[in-house]
Amino acid sequence: MGKTNFAMATQSVLKGISQVLLIDNAWSGLLILIGLFFASVEVGFVALVASCLGTATAYLIGANRDKIKHGLYGFSSVLTGIASLLFLEGDSKYIAALVGAVLAVFFTVAFHSIGAHFNLPALTFPFIAVTWCIILASYSMSHLHLSDVTAVTAIHEMTNNQQTVDIFDTLFKDFGEIFLQNSYICSFFILAAIAISGWRNTIMASAGIVISIAVVYICGLNLHDLEMGFYSYNTILTMIAMGSAFHKNIRGSYIYVALAGILTVLLTPVIVIVLEPFGLPALTMPFVATTWLFLIIVNSVEKGDY
Amino acid sequence: MGKTNFAMATQSVLKGISQVLLIDNAWSGLLILIGLFFASVEVGFVALVASCLGTATAYLIGANRDKIKHGLYGFSSVLTGIASLLFLEGDSKYIAALVGAVLAVFFTVAFHSIGAHFNLPALTFPFIAVTWCIILASYSMSHLHLSDVTAVTAIHEMTNNQQTVDIFDTLFKDFGEIFLQNSYICSFFILAAIAISGWRNTIMASAGIVISIAVVYICGLNLHDLEMGFYSYNTILTMIAMGSAFHKNIRGSYIYVALAGILTVLLTPVIVIVLEPFGLPALTMPFVATTWLFLIIVNSVEKGDY
Amino acid sequence: MGKTNFAMATQSVLKGISQVLLIDNAWSGLLILIGLFFASVEVGFVALVASCLGTATAYLIGANRDKIKHGLYGFSSVLTGIASLLFLEGDSKYIAALVGAVLAVFFTVAFHSIGAHFNLPALTFPFIAVTWCIILASYSMSHLHLSDVTAVTAIHEMTNNQQTVDIFDTLFKDFGEIFLQNSYICSFFILAAIAISGWRNTIMASAGIVISIAVVYICGLNLHDLEMGFYSYNTILTMIAMGSAFHKNIRGSYIYVALAGILTVLLTPVIVIVLEPFGLPALTMPFVATTWLFLIIVNSVEKGDY
Numbered sequence: 001m002g003k004t005n006f007a008m009a010t011q012s013v014l015k016g017i018s019q020v021l022l023i024d025n026a027w028s029g030l031l032i033l034i035g036l037f038f039a040s041v042e043v044g045f046v047a048l049v050a051s052c053l054g055t056a057t058a059y060l061i062g063a064n065r066d067k068i069k070h071g072l073y074g075f076s077s078v079l080t081g082i083a084s085l086l087f088l089e090g091d092s093k094y095i096a097a098l099v100g101a102v103l104a105v106f107f108t109v110a111f112h113s114i115g116a117h118f119n120l121p122a123l124t125f126p127f128i129a130v131t132w133c134i135i136l137a138s139y140s141m142s143h144l145h146l147s148d149v150t151a152v153t154a155i156h157e158m159t160n161n162q163q164t165v166d167i168f169d170t171l172f173k174d175f176g177e178i179f180l181q182n183s184y185i186c187s188f189f190i191l192a193a194i195a196i197s198g199w200r201n202t203i204m205a206s207a208g209i210v211i212s213i214a215v216v217y218i219c220g221l222n223l224h225d226l227e228m229g230f231y232s233y234n235t236i237l238t239m240i241a242m243g244s245a246f247h248k249n250i251r252g253s254y255i256y257v258a259l260a261g262i263l264t265v266l267l268t269p270v271i272v273i274v275l276e277p278f279g280l281p282a283l284t285m286p287f288v289a290t291t292w293l294f295l296i297i298v299n300s301v302e303k304g305d306y
Numbered sequence: 307m308g309k310t311n312f313a314m315a316t317q318s319v320l321k322g323i324s325q326v327l328l329i330d331n332a333w334s335g336l337l338i339l340i341g342l343f344f345a346s347v348e349v350g351f352v353a354l355v356a357s358c359l360g361t362a363t364a365y366l367i368g369a370n371r372d373k374i375k376h377g378l379y380g381f382s383s384v385l386t387g388i389a390s391l392l393f394l395e396g397d398s399k400y401i402a403a404l405v406g407a408v409l410a411v412f413f414t415v416a417f418h419s420i421g422a423h424f425n426l427p428a429l430t431f432p433f434i435a436v437t438w439c440i441i442l443a444s445y446s447m448s449h450l451h452l453s454d455v456t457a458v459t460a461i462h463e464m465t466n467n468q469q470t471v472d473i474f475d476t477l478f479k480d481f482g483e484i485f486l487q488n489s490y491i492c493s494f495f496i497l498a499a500i501a502i503s504g505w506r507n508t509i510m511a512s513a514g515i516v517i518s519i520a521v522v523y524i525c526g527l528n529l530h531d532l533e534m535g536f537y538s539y540n541t542i543l544t545m546i547a548m549g550s551a552f553h554k555n556i557r558g559s560y561i562y563v564a565l566a567g568i569l570t571v572l573l574t575p576v577i578v579i580v581l582e583p584f585g586l587p588a589l590t591m592p593f594v595a596t597t598w599l600f601l602i603i604v605n606s607v608e609k610g611d612y
Numbered sequence: 613m614g615k616t617n618f619a620m621a622t623q624s625v626l627k628g629i630s631q632v633l634l635i636d637n638a639w640s641g642l643l644i645l646i647g648l649f650f651a652s653v654e655v656g657f658v659a660l661v662a663s664c665l666g667t668a669t670a671y672l673i674g675a676n677r678d679k680i681k682h683g684l685y686g687f688s689s690v691l692t693g694i695a696s697l698l699f700l701e702g703d704s705k706y707i708a709a710l711v712g713a714v715l716a717v718f719f720t721v722a723f724h725s726i727g728a729h730f731n732l733p734a735l736t737f738p739f740i741a742v743t744w745c746i747i748l749a750s751y752s753m754s755h756l757h758l759s760d761v762t763a764v765t766a767i768h769e770m771t772n773n774q775q776t777v778d779i780f781d782t783l784f785k786d787f788g789e790i791f792l793q794n795s796y797i798c799s800f801f802i803l804a805a806i807a808i809s810g811w812r813n814t815i816m817a818s819a820g821i822v823i824s825i826a827v828v829y830i831c832g833l834n835l836h837d838l839e840m841g842f843y844s845y846n847t848i849l850t851m852i853a854m855g856s857a858f859h860k861n862i863r864g865s866y867i868y869v870a871l872a873g874i875l876t877v878l879l880t881p882v883i884v885i886v887l888e889p890f891g892l893p894a895l896t897m898p899f900v901a902t903t904w905l906f907l908i909i910v911n912s913v914e915k916g917d918y
Contacts, residue, residue: 140881142832220448269446277889526754575752
């Protein structure tokens with residue numbers, strides 16, 4: 001019995017990691033976790049603790065057991081914990097990571113409820129909201145210090161006109177970037193996590209990379225940013241969300257999926273610029289904004305009332 | 307039969323142009339189109355193509371035939387196409403105009419759906435959203451260049467204290483400004499388009515001009531901007547929306563219409579300043595914001611629950 | 613009969629003042645009004661007139677009599693009137709105060725309706741929205757001038773490192789700050805108004821002060837701002853809202869109340885920084901944002917669906 005509970009808890013925690021990629025698979029979560037440990041022991045450890053904390057908090061406040069079991073209360077905590085490590089410095093960043101991981105659960109409850117009014121999932125928005133608050137709050141807190149990487153997802157303007165891209169970087173860095181890591185080995189483990197979760201997710205993730213490369217070239221966006229994966233990690237998430245996790249069988253459904261992918265790339269610099277006056281990184285907001293927009297459209301098409 | 311279809315398509319396309327003014331009249335659309343051709347052959351041509359594209363896209367994705375027939379899927383495309391011409395330069399602006407016109411249809415579907423939750427129409431918000439995205443995206447795209455007129459609707463501060471206004475300019479430039487054109491002849495055609503659409507629209511448009519002149523003088527707003535029509539084009543749209551297109555028969559209904567008109571003028575500089583850090587023009591946002599606010603109020607009053 | 617009406621009107625007007633603190637008690641309103649007169653005759657007078665105007669406007673547009681009687685149409689007008697006095701200068705500020713007080717009623721109707729969709733009260737958001745609009749509009753109006761105190765609620769950064777706090781200031785200035793007054797005697801009257809309204813409100817207000825002091829120290833926020841009451845007035849409002857006015861009997865309900873109080877302090881610098889590019893003060897936005905967030909959470913917990 002205790003063993004079953006332990007197995008259940010382990011599964012919830014690992015799925016809390018895989019659900020960042022909208023994947024409901026504990027083995028995928030384990031592979032990602034190993035990847036994160038390879039990227040940095042610190043990051044791997046915080047991801048594990050944050051997933052445990054998020055899941056435990058959800059359990060304590062009496063959240064839906066089924067949602068907990070599928071990791072739906074862990075993934076925003078995982079990302080918030082990792083982001084706190086990246087954007088802050090000094091020992092207080094660990095406290096921020098833990099507090100952030102707990103807060104993310106409350107934000108998840110709130111945004112689930114608001115989203116439900118529009119028939120939309122919260123996606124990673126709780127993570128985005130909490131992380132933005134932590135970054136902004138740190139400006140006024142003498143015990144919290146911003147690190148230098150706040151501008152990590154800054155899209156460069158055309159003046160920085162790199163002419164060629166390292167295709168290897170371009171193809172693989174984006175997977176790590178989903179967890180804010182700039183590491184090949186981490187990317188490979190995440191890629192493996194997607195691969196074992198099913199062919200549909202794999203195809204969608206690959207298509208996401210192809211679309212982002214194509215759109216970046218066609219529109220003359222910055223090649224260095226493409227290389228760093230800044231344009232593709234959001235696109236990969238949108239493609240998995242629209243083409244797999246929330247896929248709807250409507251007429252021409254894959255045209256909507258492709259359009260959503262393309263729009264994610266186009267919206268990335270838009271959101272980066274809107275956030276510039278506030279000194280905030282875009283995080284996964286391009287994925288969230290585009291997926292909400294297209295879920296509303298696809299829901300309308302399915303109901304036939306538009 | 308084919309002839310009927312052609313007539314139907316023509317009607318949809320022309321109503322797509324007249325619906326910018328919330329007018330459901332193909333002849334009005336034709337007059338406006340002629341006015342736009344007089345302002346610039348390029349603008350007239352893009353308006354026509356954008357209306358065709360928007361209507362065709364809506365048809366292809368299976369949107370409600372009745373809405374298409376009344377031009378409700380064309381007007382945001384028309385405005386987006388014209389705005390792309392104005393705010394961008396170089397040949398790529400034509401591609402942006404066409405892509406924007408198509409995107410506007412998808413945004414229309416999404417905002418229709420969100421608006422319906424609150425019993426609100428999308429108005430020209432799809433146009434505003436797409437155009438803002440195009441302007442912001444162009445900062446990062448080496449293939450898209452902003453023109454010098456981005457600040458076209460900038461409200462000047464009091465330091466620029468022009469003391470008198472050219473009453474002729476004041477009375478007529480605003481109609482053209484609805485389609486972002488600074489042209490008398492275009493304004494006259496648009497005025498004619500309103501006139502033939504019915505006495506109610508004509509009265510509301512005229513009242514909009516009177517209200518905007520009065521409020522600008524009383525509040526000491528910039529007279530040069532008044533002369534350019536920046537304060538009145540939004541007011542004209544609000545008055546037609548509240549006093550004609552969405553008019554409700556409640557007690558003292560015209561007081562609400564007048565208040566909406568007054569608030570549109572007052573909100574214009576507010577929205578201009580809020581958008582300044584992002585380098586974005588106000589477009590028809592003062593009209594959209596005020597009309598949403600007052601439609602909510604008027605709906606509450608009608609239901610008697612407030 | 614006429615006497616009854618007069619008594620009823622007086623009660624509505626006084627409750628319009630007490631409802632700023634979410635207190636439904638005419639005597640509390642009277643005490644606050646006296647306190648405001650002590651702070652400044654001008655402020656007291658404008659608060660009284662604004663409450664009368666707001667109540668009368670709501671009556672004229674046929675709003676729900678019961679809501680009017682409980683002061684729910686007065687409090688945003690009161691705050692808007694007082695804020696106009698503070699943020700503007702010159703004689704036109706009185707006109708802005710009166711117009712703002714009337715406008716606040718219309719915004720209240722609108723935000724009540726939008727809030728109802730999410731099962732949320734409008735709180736002081738109508739006041740915030742109108743006051744922000746007045747401040748932004750004044751930039752473009754030669755007849756309205758901003759005073760020097762616009763930055764009154766600016767949270768200072770850590771560089772201004774005051775090392776000690778005057779505990780007396782810290783404990784009492786915050787009550788006056790709710791009505792934007794920096795006055796001991798006003799604070800004492802407001803404290804008395806809370807005290808006579810019931811033990812629950814008194815405990816919640818006291819807990820709000822304790823929480824804000826604790827969080828400010830723990831997080832290393834600015835002690836001078838704490839002393840001025842900038843961190844605690846929002847927390848007091850949140851605590852009264854969550855722990856008394858809108859309190860729900862759910863499991864561990866006071867943990868949610870305390871969390872809401874803590875988050876209000878943490879969100880205060882966040883909102884201050886987000887508003888900085890627009891030159892706007894935070895007003896009671898930290899209270900409104902946190903209370904909405906936690907009301908959504910508490911509603912979800914009560915329904916058991918999260």
